[in-house]
Amino acid sequence: MTSQVDRRQFLTRAALGGATIVGATALGSLAPEAAFGATGPSVAPGAPDPAFAEGRITSISGSTIIAAGSDGTLNRIQTTGATSAWKLTPTSVGAAQVGDGLYARGVRMPDGTLAADALWLNIVSLDAHVVTLASDKVHLDHQGSRITGHVVKGVSAAVYNGTPAVADLSLVPVGGHVHVVGAWRPDTAEIDVSTVYAKV
């Protein structure tokens, strides 16, 4: 896994350094799950991580994404053929749209641009109370707000008691607490469910 990350970082740096990269996948599959952890220089505990960016996408021009950070920072994010992306499922950076929320991890370049190793689009990670459950949706309370989670056929899964994920969400405990990873539907109180972690 580490070697995959290192290869991705190499590809990112090479791409931004002017080397021609004709399809990163020519060097082998770069699984999105392996794209994390590009730690770069060590970050002091409690300090901002220069290799990380957050915000909502305000424009996309070619391989450059501009995202307005929630703290007011404007982030310029450069994607390459080696950048992995997640938007409910592992996908390509082409799935990014204006209005999407994002988290990005990569390499901070001298001009302030973040060369992205990985993008997570609209991803949310929530502890929630299950209010109701149906075959196509689950209603959740998260910190006092109601969130509708849409069950996406072929995608949504449940992990019960740490066992491998299964497609059957029927055992998700109504009235119980769960952890949910999903993709926010921008400007709504709705998400598409990726995984529900539940103890039954």
Add this chain to the structure above:
Amino acid sequence: MTAVIGEASWFCCGTAWGPCASAGGGACGNCSSGKHQHAWPTASAACTSITDPGACGVGLTQRGCGFVHYVTNLCNGKEVGSSIADCGPNVHQFCGERTCCGSSCGTNRIVDLTASAFSAIASLSSGLIPIKVDTVA
């Protein structure tokens, strides 16, 4: 403190978008998704009364805002240092919850990392990971 084994997730912290929009600066007032920080269930006596790790048989030393823990992902050995910035997770709501990577398992949710801290040791899409928490790197 002896290292503690458990589970970690990541959470809304500071200003953000989507369902995280309502998250404030956390119990310590300075929590931000871009900083290497975390929520700790015994960040204060009041915090402990809410998260109640004892209900799950978990004993955690009370540590306040700014205290540094080193969190190791047991799936890959990656470690991140982060400071306490909030109270949480609500341990008692997830008693017995277990996450494994092969034979490396963590039981009970004992730490929530910010997105930047979590992504330094795991993919944000991982959800829950087994971890070791220590006071030294």
